[in-house]
Amino acid sequence: MSRIKRGVTTKAKHKRILDQAKGYRGRRKNTIRVARQAVEKAGQYAYRDRKVKKRSFRALWIQRINAAVRAEGLTYSQFIHGTKLAGIELDRKTMADLAMNEGAIFTAVIAQAKAALPAA
Numbered sequence: 001m002s003r004i005k006r007g008v009t010t011k012a013k014h015k016r017i018l019d020q021a022k023g024y025r026g027r028r029k030n031t032i033r034v035a036r037q038a039v040e041k042a043g044q045y046a047y048r049d050r051k052v053k054k055r056s057f058r059a060l061w062i063q064r065i066n067a068a069v070r071a072e073g074l075t076y077s078q079f080i081h082g083t084k085l086a087g088i089e090l091d092r093k094t095m096a097d098l099a100m101n102e103g104a105i106f107t108a109v110i111a112q113a114k115a116a117l118p119a120a
Helices: 007-020 032-070 076-086 092-101 103-116
Strands: none
Touching: 007 032, 032 076, 032 092, 032 103, 076 103, 092 103
């Protein structure tokens, strides 16, 4: 039976890891053992942070909406409650964009939400 040599396969696997480690500092970029650890850890961070990114953006949108709404004399929670009662189905990303770039339109949305709130 002939002998199987795996040099080609191993070299290809190593090359793939080292290509992913390109730009890292020190031995992390050129030593396979260290590079493999660094690439695996980077993958873990990337996976985790794809979820954290969504949280961070939602928090940013809420801050922007809150700032714009407070200028009109409401709180964020009152505004969101008013939009639900008024049947306004805009998501927070869109509302934050309106608050930043289309102030007049967002003021109209705030007015609708205010009108829908029960008089206290």
